[in-house]
Amino acid sequence: MSGFGKIWERIQRGRPPVGQTPGDVVFRENKWSLVRYRPKATPSGLPVLLVPSLINRNYVLDLLPGRSFVEYLVEAGHDVFMIDWGTPGPEDRYLGFETYVERYLGRAVRQTAKLAGAEKVHLLGYCLGGTLTTLYAAQHPEHIASMVALAAPIRFHDSGLLSIWTRTKNFDVGALVEAFGNVPSQLLQASFQLLKPTLNLSKLVSLIERSEDDDFLDAFFATETWGYDNVPFPGGAYRRYVEELYRGDALIRGEFFLSGRPVRLESIHFPTLAVTFEHDHIVPTASASILLERISSVAKQHLHLQGGHVGAVVAKKARATLWSKVSEFYRQHDERPPKRRSPKKPVAEA
Amino acid sequence: MVQSSKLCCTAGGGLVMNGWDTYKQGFDAWEKATAQLLETWLKSPLVLEPAGTLLTSVMKVKTASDKAAAVWWGAMGLPTKRDQERTLHALNELESRLLDLEEKLDAKTRS
Numbered sequence: 001m002s003g004f005g006k007i008w009e010r011i012q013r014g015r016p017p018v019g020q021t022p023g024d025v026v027f028r029e030n031k032w033s034l035v036r037y038r039p040k041a042t043p044s045g046l047p048v049l050l051v052p053s054l055i056n057r058n059y060v061l062d063l064l065p066g067r068s069f070v071e072y073l074v075e076a077g078h079d080v081f082m083i084d085w086g087t088p089g090p091e092d093r094y095l096g097f098e099t100y101v102e103r104y105l106g107r108a109v110r111q112t113a114k115l116a117g118a119e120k121v122h123l124l125g126y127c128l129g130g131t132l133t134t135l136y137a138a139q140h141p142e143h144i145a146s147m148v149a150l151a152a153p154i155r156f157h158d159s160g161l162l163s164i165w166t167r168t169k170n171f172d173v174g175a176l177v178e179a180f181g182n183v184p185s186q187l188l189q190a191s192f193q194l195l196k197p198t199l200n201l202s203k204l205v206s207l208i209e210r211s212e213d214d215d216f217l218d219a220f221f222a223t224e225t226w227g228y229d230n231v232p233f234p235g236g237a238y239r240r241y242v243e244e245l246y247r248g249d250a251l252i253r254g255e256f257f258l259s260g261r262p263v264r265l266e267s268i269h270f271p272t273l274a275v276t277f278e279h280d281h282i283v284p285t286a287s288a289s290i291l292l293e294r295i296s297s298v299a300k301q302h303l304h305l306q307g308g309h310v311g312a313v314v315a316k317k318a319r320a321t322l323w324s325k326v327s328e329f330y331r332q333h334d335e336r337p338p339k340r341r342s343p344k345k346p347v348a349e350a
Numbered sequence: 351m352v353q354s355s356k357l358c359c360t361a362g363g364g365l366v367m368n369g370w371d372t373y374k375q376g377f378d379a380w381e382k383a384t385a386q387l388l389e390t391w392l393k394s395p396l397v398l399e400p401a402g403t404l405l406t407s408v409m410k411v412k413t414a415s416d417k418a419a420a421v422w423w424g425a426m427g428l429p430t431k432r433d434q435e436r437t438l439h440a441l442n443e444l445e446s447r448l449l450d451l452e453e454k455l456d457a458k459t460r461s
Contacts, residue, residue, distance in 0.1 A: 089438070090431070090438075091434070091435040094435075094439050103450075114456075164398070165398065168395075169399065169402070170406060171405060172409070176405070176409050181435070196385065197384075197388050198388070205374070
C-alpha cells in the first residue's frame with residue numbers, strides 16, 4: 001500500500017486505540033475520578049499517583065501500547081494510579097486552585113495511600129499537573145514519599161510566548177472568565193497553535209515524508225488525537241493562573257496562597273526529580289528547573305532530555321531515557337512495602 | 351527486461367527522492383525563517399496590545415448580551431443559566447463535604 005493509502009486507511013479507522021492499559025475507576029467526585037491500573041503481578045513498593053494537566057486528557061501518559069508510560073510502570077511492578085480530571089461543566093466555573101489542589105488532589109493522594117495500604121505515595125505531575133502537585137506537596141508534605149515534576153512550570157515570568165501574552169496589559173482575564181465561565185478548549189487550542197504557527201504545516205510535511213512508516217503513523221494519529229482533545233479550563237482556576245501565577249509570578253515569590261496559607265517551596269523536603277526538555281516551547285527549562293533551587297530536599301535531581309513537551313514523553317525511546325529513570329527514582333525512594341491491599345471493589349472499569 | 355524496469359524505477363525513484371530532498375530543504379529553510387518572523391510579531395506590543403483590547407471588548411459585549419438575555423429570562427420567572435450553575439455547584443460542594451465527613455469518620459474508625 002502506498003504512503004497516501006496508509007494515511008487514508010488510518011483516517012478511515014477513526015479514533016486510534018488510546019489509553020488501553022487495563023484499569024478500574026476506584027473513586028469519583030464531581031467530574032474527576034481516580035483510576036487504578038491492574039497489576040500484572042503483585043506490585044511492590046509505594047503506590048505511584050500520576051497527575052496530568054487540567055486542560056489535557058490524561059491518556060497522554062497511556063497513549064498506545066508500547067508508547068505508554070503507565071504500561072511501563074505497571075510492567076515494572078509499580079502500583080499505578082492516575083487522576084482523570086474529566087470535563088468541567090458550566091457549573092464548575094467557580095472551581096479554583098483550593099478545590100483542585102487541597103480538595104481533589106488531596107483526596108486522590110489519601111485515597112491512593114488508603115487503597116494501596118501505604119502511608120505515603122510517590123507523586124508525578126505533568127505540565128500544569130506538576131504545578132498542582134508542587135502546590136499540594138508544599139502544603140501537605142506528610143503524605144508524600146517523593147515527587148517527579150515533569151515539565152512543570154514553577155517560574156512563570158520567562159521569555160516564552162505564553163508568559164508574554166498573559167502579561168499583555170490590555171488583556172482582561174476577568175472579562176474572559178465573566179463571558180465564558182470556563183475558558184473554552186477551542187480558545188486554549190488556538191493559543192497553543194499560535195505558539196508555533198508553522199507547526200501544522202511541518203507536521204503535514206513529516207506525515208508525507210514518513211507515510212510508509214506504520215509505527216510513525218500510529219504515533220502521529222494518536223498524538224494528534226490527544227492534541228485536539230482539550231478540555232475547558234475552569235474559570236476560577238484560570239483567573240488565578242493568569243493573574244497570580246503568570247502576571248505576579250506568585251509561586252516563586254512565595255506570594256501564592258491556598259486556603260489562606262502561603263505556599264512555601266522550602267517546605268518540600270522529600271526526594272524530588274525535575275524533568276525538563278530541550279525543545280519544550282510550552283515550559284522552558286529554566287521555568288521548571290528552578291524548583292530544585294527553591295526546595296529543601298537533600299535528594300534532588302535534574303533530568304534534562306532531548307525532545308519537546310509531548311514528544312519526549314510519548315516517544316518509544318522514552319522507555320530508556322525517561323520512564324526507566326523515573327521508575328528507578330521511585331525504587332530508590334521506596335521507604336517500605338505497603339502493609340496491605342484494600343479489598344474495596346472498583347467503581348467501574350476505566 | 352525486469353532488470354531494466356527496476357533500473358528505470360530506481361532512476362525515477364532517485365529523481366523523485368532528489369526532488370523531494372530539494373523541496374524539503376527549501377521548506378525547512380522557509381519554515382524556520384517564517385516561524386522566527388511570526389514569533390517576533392507575536393511578541394510585539396504592536397500586535398499584542400490591540401489584540402488584547404479586541405479580545406476584551408468582544409468578551410464585554412458577550413457578557414452584556416448574556417446579561418440582557420438573563421434579565422429577560424428572569425422576568426418570565428424562569429431560572430437563568432447562572433442560577434442553574436450556582437445550584438449545581440452547591441450540590442457538588444455538598445457532595446464534597448459529605449466525602450470530607452466520610453473520610454474523617456473512616457480515620458476515626460481506624461484509629
